[in-house]
Amino acid sequence: MRALDFLHISLADQTLYGFAEGALCLRLRVSTAVNGPGERYGSGCTPRGLHQVRAKIGADLPLGAVLRGRRWTGEVWTPALHAASPGRDWILSRILWLSGREPGRNRLGEVDTFRRYIYLHGTPDCEPMGVPLSHGCVRLRNTDLLELFGRVPLHCPVRIDEAPCPDWATAALTE
Numbered sequence: 001m002r003a004l005d006f007l008h009i010s011l012a013d014q015t016l017y018g019f020a021e022g023a024l025c026l027r028l029r030v031s032t033a034v035n036g037p038g039e040r041y042g043s044g045c046t047p048r049g050l051h052q053v054r055a056k057i058g059a060d061l062p063l064g065a066v067l068r069g070r071r072w073t074g075e076v077w078t079p080a081l082h083a084a085s086p087g088r089d090w091i092l093s094r095i096l097w098l099s100g101r102e103p104g105r106n107r108l109g110e111v112d113t114f115r116r117y118i119y120l121h122g123t124p125d126c127e128p129m130g131v132p133l134s135h136g137c138v139r140l141r142n143t144d145l146l147e148l149f150g151r152v153p154l155h156c157p158v159r160i161d162e163a164p165c166p167d168w169a170t171a172a173l174t175e
Contacts, residue, residue, distance in 0.1 A: 001025075001175065004151045009138060011037055011046060014130045016120075016138070018077035018148070023069055023174040028122075028148065029129035031139040036132065037162055039100075039111040044135050047098075047113045049106045051158040054099035054114055056149065063142050067091045067121070089135055093122035093142040094149045098158060120147065120158075 002020040011014050018023025018026030026169065048146065057068050057070050066075040068091070075081060077092050098120070100106030101115035122142035129141060138160075140148065 001147075001151055003153060004148075004156060005153075007152065007156060007158040007159045008168075009098070009158065009163070010061065010165045010168075011132075011160065011162045013050075013164045013169055014132065015165070015169065016140070017165060017168045018151070025172050025174055026136055026148070027149070027168070027173060028140060028144045031123065031127065031129055031131055033134050033136045034132050035091045035136070036096075037160075039055055039106050039113070041110045041112070041116055046134070046136055046138065047100065047106045047116070047118055048112070048130075048158060048160050048162065050054040051106060051118075052101055053096050053154055053156045053158060055095070055097040056154060057095040057097065057151070058093060059149070060094065061145065064092055064122070067095060070095060070097070079126070082126065090124050091119065091137075092122045092124065092129075094145050096120040096145075097148065097150060101157070101175055105109055120148070 004018040006019040016028045033046040035044040037049045064077040122145040123139040
């Protein structure tokens with residue numbers, strides 16, 4: 001599988017589109033913020049605009065590893081652990097930590113994506129994809145995140161916007 005050189009996340013589609021050399025290679029369902037789009041610190045919204053993958057965390061962790069504060073807790077998610085921790089915001093398997101690239105929009109001050117700890121991360125399999133339910137991050141299936149993690153280099157550009165992408169939603173994937 002080719003490395004990806006650009007990611008586009010459509011809030012309308014609740015889908016991540018991955019590109020290599022300008023060709024659509026990957027399409028994954030996601031779950032973004034229940035509070036919708038927004039950049040302000042404390043908003044619980046998913047930030048829009050151009051970002052980059054600033055850090056990749058968890059490369060050697062097991063599938064379903066529970067992360068807190070960007071560190072493995074030693075736990076691996078199970079339905080029993082989920083039931084024992086109602087209301088927990090699960091960050092699982094891997095983290096792709098985003099940093100804004102547009103000063104005043106999603107970088108620096110009260111709109112800084114990196115300081116807001118906005119990630120692409122795994123979530124329990126019982127959580128729905130395609131429905132906005134996160135606290136601002138972009139949630140993915142754990143197996144999808146593992147594939148994405150291996151294909152995305154540091155500093156890979158990530159565009160997040162509100163527009164639907166009907167052509168990409170139905171286009172054949174190249175590889």
